[in-house]
Each structure stands twice: as structure tokens, then as C-alpha cells.
Amino acid sequence: MIYTRWRLLGALCLLLLPTVLLAQTTLTPAQYQQDFDYFWTTVNENYCYFEKKQTDWAKVRTYYGAQLPGITTKAQFTRLLENALNELYDNHASLSTNLPDSRRLLPSGTDVWAQYQQGKPVVVAVRVGYGAERSGLRPGMELVAVNDVPLTQAVPPLLGHCLKIVDEAAREVALNQALAGTHDMLRKLTVRSQGRLLQLYPDKPTAQLENIRYAGLLESRQIGTVGYIKINNSLGDNRLMTAFDSTLDALAATTGLVLDLRETPGGGNSTVARAIMGRFITLEQGYQRHEFAAEEREFGIKRSTIELVSPRAKPYTRPLVVLVGRWTGSMAEGITVGFDAMRRATILGTEMARLNGAIESFRLPNAGFGFNIPTERLYRIGGLPRENFVPAEQVDLTALPGTDAELNKALELLKAAAKP
Incomplete structure (x- = not known):
């Protein structure tokens, strides 16, 4: 069940493409600070899964708050909040806006799911009818690289900076964020299957994840x-x-x-x-x-x-x-x-x-977009x-x-x- 504090369709947080950030009047440093304080305090008081996270939310305030003086555009502020929210490594938490190079949302914005098995990233599920399946990706394959970047290098930057320890849940979220890619990225997946390396292109000829269409309800x-x-x-x-x-x-x-x-x-x-x-x-x-x-x-x-x-x-x-x-x-x-x-x-x-x-949805007082x-x-x-x-x-x-x-x-x- 989904509740909202403002009129927003309950499924908003998991739509494939949230509302893209619109150009608006630039906010003042004080307004960015006010919005950031509202965001941090609202999560601190209302997020209900801190007990199973390794997130140091107090450190989030210090770490990202120190970046506010360099924020001069809403796009920069959006990225800062995306990164701050990512510290929760919670696929049910999201902004209601995005940038062209924002990470696709999990699970609605991806067509492959992987887990670490004996230390190796392995495909456990492929979304039926989507590019990953059409390209030949199958459960059981070992994932090696995304866009020629080894996953050993692609995953660590997606882990939070404010974690007490990096647990398996955080690693799994970061792994699948790497596989999902960004809205403007055409993915190339390198996998190992039956001892052979394969190059797969799930977003060719089109990036289907940005254009999902159903025949009916x-x-x-x-x-x-x-x-x-x-x-x-x-x-x-x-x-x-x-x-x-x-x-x-x-x-x-x-x-x-x-x-x-x-x-x-x-x-x-x-x-x-x-x-x-x-x-x-x-x-x-x-x-x-x-x-x-x-x-x-x-x-x-x-x-x-x-x-x-x-x-x-x-x-x-x-x-x-x-x-x-x-x-x-x-x-x-x-x-x-x-x-x-x-x-x-x-x-x-x-x-x-x-x-x-x-989930519950909240709106920033100045920037005009929300988070869930x-x-x-x-x-x-x-x-x-x-x-x-x-x-x-x-x-x-x-x-x-x-x-x-x-x-x-x-x-x-x-x-x-x-x-x-």
C-alpha cells in the first residue's frame, strides 16, 4: 500500500522515467541549504529501515552538506540528492525527477538481475521480452564487464561513502545499478558462458527500457x-x-x-x-x-x-x-x-x-521536485x-x-x- 503527502500516483517512485528535471529559476545558496536540510531531516525522521542498513545517516548530512557551497544549478543539486539517497541502497527510495545520465531505477528500469555467488557476479534472472533476453543473456552466465569496464571497477564507485561497512545487500544493489546503466547509455555486457567470453548488446537496435509499451493493461x-x-x-x-x-x-x-x-x-x-x-x-x-x-x-x-x-x-x-x-x-x-x-x-x-x-512522497520546498x-x-x-x-x-x-x-x-x- 502506498501513501502520499501530496497528490502523486502511488507508483511514481518506480516509473521507468521519472519527470526529467525542468529548467527553472536558479535557487539561492540559502534555498539549496533549506531543501537539503528538509530532505535529510525528513529521511531521518521517517525512513523505517535504518535498522537493517549500514548507513551512517548523520555522516550523510556532513559529507553531502559540505558539497552544498559548490552547488549552483538544480542539475547539480539533483545529482547530490541522488547520491545522498543512494547511501540507503534501497530500491524503494528515489527522487521524482532525474537527469539524462541518472541511473535507471531498480527494478523497473533494468532487464537483468545479478547476485554475487562465490564472489562472482552471476545472472540470476532476465526480464522476459526485453533487450537482455533478446541479446542472448541467460541466468547462470557470469558477468565480466559493462561497456568494457570490468565489474570489479564499475561497482565500487556506486557504493555509498557513508557506510559503516559494505554489506552484501549494498554490493548487490551497486552491481545491479552498474548493469542497468544510465538513461543515456547503450550497454555492452561482457559475459562468460561455458568457458567463452561473449559480447552482448541489450540496447540495440533501440533502448527499449526508455520506451516500454504494453499491448494493454x-x-x-x-x-x-x-x-x-x-x-x-x-x-x-x-x-x-x-x-x-x-x-x-x-x-x-x-x-x-x-x-x-x-x-x-x-x-x-x-x-x-x-x-x-x-x-x-x-x-x-x-x-x-x-x-x-x-x-x-x-x-x-x-x-x-x-x-x-x-x-x-x-x-x-x-x-x-x-x-x-x-x-x-x-x-x-x-x-x-x-x-x-x-x-x-x-x-x-x-x-x-x-x-x-x-512509500510516502515528500516535496522539497524550493526545488519543486520530490523524493519517495x-x-x-x-x-x-x-x-x-x-x-x-x-x-x-x-x-x-x-x-x-x-x-x-x-x-x-x-x-x-x-x-x-x-x-x-
Whole structure:
């Protein structure tokens, strides 16, 4: 669930291209200082995941505050705040503006995800239908360089300057920032596969990540007796509710359903989420727990709530499998843990985007643009942090390349469930 302090679509922080910084009247040094103080204080008082970060936020104020006297343009100030926010190494924290050479946002602005395995950067997931996949990149390949810069050199500059120690989470974020590149960068990836070095060009002939287009809010079809619905990153669009209802109605006679959330990195809103979940239950149930960190930090009194889902008309009661992956983010992660908590679906796939909490948006008083940070911790009803959820049914993406192993396994499960 996403809250805002100013009128902003909940999914804004994860849109592929935030509003590009517009030329405006130059601010005074005092105004830059005021905006920076507001930014630092707001994060200090409201960001709810400091306890699992190695960030020295007090040092952030000193380190970046010392750079303010050299700031004379909004572009420079934007870069300073980008770097300061990057100290949190949190993919759910972002500015609402960017520069042409800003880093693409994770996960919505990338098509490859990698982790360090035994000290080596290895591809663990590739976004289906995007340039990385078309160029030949596959899970299991070892990454060597980006644009001919070895990753051993490309990653360290993306790590924060104000970390107490560099933990694995910070290294993973920096690695994937290097792989995502900048908005104005055409990437060349050097990988090692089966002992050979390969040169791959995921942004040729066009930089697709800057021009994502979907055929519709969702896609659907019937596969034998099983229904299939894929959400196309539209969980923040209220029109999806009507489209989903009519699509599910058309598949009402199927023996089971696959709900594909593998292309939902851009967040959404809980109204749409509850509308979807409500079509699969017959009793009101809780789907996720919220904790409000700022109130606890200020008063020492813990506050938490459980959000409920109410059943809606014409419930679909047959077996349901939900497909998830690295591009299942934010509100889609909430839907996933909700279905799991309500024991209404089998969750199948890989780790999700692991985006922290619910975000809130704030606007700088002078510069006019905003920033978004997680201000509520989110949990599965049973107490597991939402970002730590892992599907019960996992799939090895390195097996049977060129096939949709997750969908095939889902169909097998539903076929077995339909047997008398």
C-alpha cells in the first residue's frame, strides 16, 4: 500500500522515467541549504529501515552538506540528492525527477538481475521480452564487464561513502545499478558462458527500457481448460479493476487459473490490489500487516494495523497459481503475500523484487521536485517481513533455457489439481 503527502500516483517512485528535471529559476545558496536540510531531516525522521542498513545517516548530512557551497544549478543539486539517497541502497527510495545520465531505477528500469555467488557476479534472472533476453543473456552466465569496464571497477564507485561497512545487500544493489546503466547509455555486457567470453548488446537496435509499451493493461488466454491472466505493470491504474473483472468473468468456466505477476515492477495502489484479491475469496480476511515507524520512533509506542480484503461478487473458487519473479515489485508483492496468507493460491517462481515497505512522497520546498522513501514496514500476516517472502514452489531458471519453466510448472500443478 502506498501513501502520499501530496497528490502523486502511488507508483511514481518506480516509473521507468521519472519527470526529467525542468529548467527553472536558479535557487539561492540559502534555498539549496533549506531543501537539503528538509530532505535529510525528513529521511531521518521517517525512513523505517535504518535498522537493517549500514548507513551512517548523520555522516550523510556532513559529507553531502559540505558539497552544498559548490552547488549552483538544480542539475547539480539533483545529482547530490541522488547520491545522498543512494547511501540507503534501497530500491524503494528515489527522487521524482532525474537527469539524462541518472541511473535507471531498480527494478523497473533494468532487464537483468545479478547476485554475487562465490564472489562472482552471476545472472540470476532476465526480464522476459526485453533487450537482455533478446541479446542472448541467460541466468547462470557470469558477468565480466559493462561497456568494457570490468565489474570489479564499475561497482565500487556506486557504493555509498557513508557506510559503516559494505554489506552484501549494498554490493548487490551497486552491481545491479552498474548493469542497468544510465538513461543515456547503450550497454555492452561482457559475459562468460561455458568457458567463452561473449559480447552482448541489450540496447540495440533501440533502448527499449526508455520506451516500454504494453499491448494493454493485461493479457489473457485459455490454455486447455486452464485460464491465464498476465498483469502488464498496471496495478496503479484504476481501469485495471474493470478490465480484470471482465477477463475473469470470461474465464469463469476454467478448471484453474494462472495469475502472472512477473511484469509488475512499478508499484500500484491497494484499491486495485484488493479488487483483484477480492474476486478469489468468499470471507473477509487479512492480507498484510503495517507498522508505522515514525510514530514509534517519536513516542516509543508501537502502532500496527492489519489490512483486510473483502470478498466481491462472482468469486472464482477454483485452484489458483500466482507466478512471481524479480520484476514482481511493491504492490504485486503485497498481493502475493496476501494470497499466501489467505491460503488461496500456490505461489510459484523465484525471489521477488524485495522492495521495502510502503512509500510516502515528500516535496522539497524550493526545488519543486520530490523524493519517495519507505515509511511503513510491511509484513505477511504471520509476521514475516514482506521483502523476505520466498515462494514455496521455486523454479530453477537455468534449466531448459528458451522455455517458460514457471508457466509450465503452474500448468502441471493445475492439471494435477483438476484430476478427480
